[in-house]
Structures are given as structure tokens and as C-alpha cells.
Amino acid sequence: MNEQKLMACQECDALQRIPHVDPGRKALCRECGSLLYRNPRGGMERPLALMSGAFLFYLLANLFPLVTLDIGGASRDTSLAGTGWALYQHDMKLLGILVLATTVMVPGTLIGGTLYVLTGLYWKKQLPGMRNVLLLLSHMHPWEMADVFVISVLVALVKMSGMAEVIVDVGLYALLAAIVLGIAARGGMDMFLMWELLERMQGKPRIADSAIDAGEAG
Amino acid sequence: MSLPRARELGVASCSVCLQVARVHDHQPVCCPRCGSRIHVRYPHSLSRTWALLVASMILYVPANLYPVMTNTYLGADSSSTILGGVALFLNEGDWLLAGIIFTASILVPLAKMMSLLYLLINVRRTFPSYRAHQHARLYRITELVGRWSMVDVFVIGILTALVQMGAISSVEPGIGAQAFAAVVVLTMLAAISFDPRLIWDRDMS
Numbered sequence: 001m002n003e004q005k006l007m008a009c010q011e012c013d014a015l016q017r018i019p020h021v022d023p024g025r026k027a028l029c030r031e032c033g034s035l036l037y038r039n040p041r042g043g044m045e046r047p048l049a050l051m052s053g054a055f056l057f058y059l060l061a062n063l064f065p066l067v068t069l070d071i072g073g074a075s076r077d078t079s080l081a082g083t084g085w086a087l088y089q090h091d092m093k094l095l096g097i098l099v100l101a102t103t104v105m106v107p108g109t110l111i112g113g114t115l116y117v118l119t120g121l122y123w124k125k126q127l128p129g130m131r132n133v134l135l136l137l138s139h140m141h142p143w144e145m146a147d148v149f150v151i152s153v154l155v156a157l158v159k160m161s162g163m164a165e166v167i168v169d170v171g172l173y174a175l176l177a178a179i180v181l182g183i184a185a186r187g188g189m190d191m192f193l194m195w196e197l198l199e200r201m202q203g204k205p206r207i208a209d210s211a212i213d214a215g216e217a218g
Numbered sequence: 219m220s221l222p223r224a225r226e227l228g229v230a231s232c233s234v235c236l237q238v239a240r241v242h243d244h245q246p247v248c249c250p251r252c253g254s255r256i257h258v259r260y261p262h263s264l265s266r267t268w269a270l271l272v273a274s275m276i277l278y279v280p281a282n283l284y285p286v287m288t289n290t291y292l293g294a295d296s297s298s299t300i301l302g303g304v305a306l307f308l309n310e311g312d313w314l315l316a317g318i319i320f321t322a323s324i325l326v327p328l329a330k331m332m333s334l335l336y337l338l339i340n341v342r343r344t345f346p347s348y349r350a351h352q353h354a355r356l357y358r359i360t361e362l363v364g365r366w367s368m369v370d371v372f373v374i375g376i377l378t379a380l381v382q383m384g385a386i387s388s389v390e391p392g393i394g395a396q397a398f399a400a401v402v403v404l405t406m407l408a409a410i411s412f413d414p415r416l417i418w419d420r421d422m423s
């Protein structure tokens with residue numbers, strides 16, 4: 001059982017005791033110096049509040065157009081999902097699906113899923129599928145590109161400003177707010193610690209649960 | 219190395235939740251905490267990374283040769299490749315945008331492919347440990363910056379969605395954009411397939 005207190009660095013495989021660090025500090029590998037985990041300042045309230053805000057703004061970002069283009073009286077706007085959808089319709093099906101996934105589906109799932117897990121951890125309530133949601137979040141993370149997308153919108157705006165009038169709409173501000181709040185929320189949490197908390201929460205299984213847990217462990 | 223390595227002691231850590239578990243004869247086991255498979259090292263890490271990297275290098279050729287978009291303005295068509303898009307910004311005196319697109323679409327993918335190639339070639343060689351530090355840092359940066367290459371693809375998507383004014387002006391995405399997006403995805407998969415622990419393994423043997 002003393003394996004519980006050990007940790008192997010993901011980069012150099014050095015096995016070490018899990019170092020305890022003060023809130024607001026990072027635990028670094030004693031061998032190679034790469035990040036083991038961060039102990040965020042404050043409790044779960046801050047990431048929970050920030051992620052709730054991100055969720056609301058993300059909903060708004062999907063409901064309102066991002067930008068409107070006006071060329072000599074003819075105007076046209078696009079939404080967040082509109083970008084991927086436009087590519088899909090213009091005979092770039094695979095590309096359209098990729099853009100939809102990285103700018104809409106993955107960011108939305110990440111915000112919603114993180115909020116779900118944080119809610120369960122904060123109220124110490126076992127929500128159905130918490131473990132699988134947390135697992136999904138870890139795998140999805142590299143494919144989240146909402147921040148790259150916002151920079152792209154700005155580039156496109158400058159590019160179009162020469163030939164037409166461009167109007168920035170509510171959706172873009174909402175998306176920007178969702179991203180900033182999401183980054184701030186993620187700064188207040190750590191995946192490793194969330195797994196630890198989840199395990200501790202599930203650590204005292206009721207009689208009915210223990211059979212399931214034993215089955216999963218085997 | 220002063221600390222023991224997990225592999226020597228017959229344990230391995232879960233790549234998702236960092237749980238340490240005992241492994242027998244290098245057989246993958248299920249993580250007791252999150253249920254993912256725990257591997258001592260990612261299976262076939264190097265051959266997978268090689269395959270994905272070579273595929274991305276092959277697709278990099280059509281990504282740069284074929285137009286990424288076609289702009290119709292008052293009846294006149296003009297297609298542009300990635301490099302052509304950068305040149306267009308430069309002609310208009312937009313140094314900042316030219317810099318952003320050049321960095322995201324040309325510098326980052328090339329640097330990423332080069333650094334993965336470098337890591338793959340050198341991963342079996344023995345170096346002093348400060349070199350391992352440098353290689354590990356190179357890997358970390360490579361993994362982080364890859365997604366920013368998507369800027370150009372997203373710009374083309376936004377223009378396609380917005381600039382549809384019939385005869386006045388319209389934008390069509392080109393096949394080069396699809397190839398370029400494939401390059402980005404393949405290099406990201408290549409970086410994910412690469413097991414950074416292999417960088418430090420050579421110090422042992």
C-alpha cells in the first residue's frame with residue numbers, strides 16, 4: 001500500500017515520494033525538474049465559480065453571431081459553428097468536421113465536463129459517470145482550440161477590413177470571456193489532485209458500491 | 219541518476235491519473251483508479267511516431283503546392299497557397315499579420331517536424347544527462363505549440379462563412395487547406411505517440 005504515496009515522473013520515469021507543496025506552488029520532479037502537479041491556492045469555489053461563468057458565456061457565444069460583414073449594403077454574419085459548417089458545405093467535409101470538433105464540440109465538452117466534475121467534488125456528491133468524464137477530459141485536452149480560433153477571427157477581421165465593413169458581434173466577446181474564464185478556472189485546479197479527491201470521495205464505498213469497485217479494479 | 223526509475227522496480231505510472239501500479243513482465247495492466255491501460259512504455263511508440271511523422275511530411279508537399287483558398291472579386295479569380303497568403307500580407311504592408319501567418323503556418327509545422335525527427339534519430343544514442351534535459355524540453359515545447367498551426371485553416375473557414383456575396387466577392391476553400399489540416403493533426407498525433415520516458419532510457423543502458 002505504500003505505492004499510494006509514490007509518483008513516477010511522466011517524463012523521466014523517476015520514482016519518488018509525492019512531494020507536498022504549499023498552496024500556490026508547483027511540485028517539480030527531483031530528477032529532471034518537469035512539473036509533477038500544482039497545488040492551487042484556495043479551495044474548489046474559485047474554479048467552480050469561474051467555470052460556471054465560462055459555461056454561461058460559452059452558451060452565449062453559441063447563440064449569437066461572432067462577426068458581421070457588410071459589403072455595399074449586403075451583410076452576412078457567422079456563428080461559432082458556422083465556420084466549420086461553411087467548410088463542410090463547400091465540399092470540405094473532413095475539414096469541416098475537424099473544425100467543428102476543435103472549435104465547438106471539444107471546447108463545449110471540456111467546459112461542461114469540468115463543471116460537472118467540479119460540482120460533484122465540491123459538494124462531495126457521487127455523480128454518475130464522474131470517473132469517465134474526468135477520463136474523457138484528459139484525453140480531449142490537446143484538441144481544444146477555441147483560443148486558436150479567437151486569434152484566427154482577429155486575423156480574418158483585419159484581412160477583411162480592407163474590402164468591407166466588419167462589425168464585431170456579441171458572440172465574439174462572449175467567446176473571449178468564456179476562454180479567459182476557462183483558463184483562469186484551469187489555473188485553480190489540477191488534474192492529478194482531482195483524481196486524488198475523486199478517489200478519496202469514493203474511498204469509503206457503501207456495501208452496494210464495493211462490489212462494483214472490486215469488479216472494476218480486477 | 220540518483221532516484222530509482224519506476225521501470226527498474228517493476229512499477230509504472232498511469233499516464234492519465236498518475237497512479238503508480240505494479241506491472242508483471244511488462245504486461246499492460248488496468249489502472250485501479252481511472253481504468254486506463256498502464257504501459258511501462260507506450261507500445262510501439264517509436265514506430266508509431268515515425269509512421270505519423272513520415273505521413274505528415276508527405277502531406278506537407280501538397281499542403282504547400284495546392285491553393286488553400288480561391289477568392290473571387292468582381293468576377294476575377296485569384297488562388298493563393300500558404301506562402302502566397304503570407305506574400306499578400308507583406309505586399310499590403312501588414313507586417314504583423316504576415317508574421318503571425320508565417321509563424322503559425324510555416325515556421326511552427328516545420329520546426330515541429332524537424333524536432334520530432336531529431337528526437338527520433340537521437341533517442342537511441344547515449345548522451346550526457348544535460349542533453350537529455352534539452353531533448354525533454356524540446357519535446358515539451360513541440361507538444362505545446364502544435365495546435366497554433368491551425369490559425370490559417372480557421373481563417374479560411376471564417377472567410378468561407380462570411381465572404382459569400384455572389385458576384386461581388388466570394389471565397390472558396392482549396393484542397394491545400396485540407397492537406398495542411400491533415401499535416402497539423404498528424405504531427406500532433408506523432409507528438410502524442412512519442413513516449414518522453416524513452417529520452418531518459420538511454421542513460422541507463
Ligand SMILES: [Zn+2]
Pocket residue numbers: 009010011012013014029030031032033034
Ligand atoms: Zn522527471
Ligand SMILES: [Zn+2]
Pocket residue numbers: 232233234235236237249250251252253254
Ligand atoms: Zn489511471
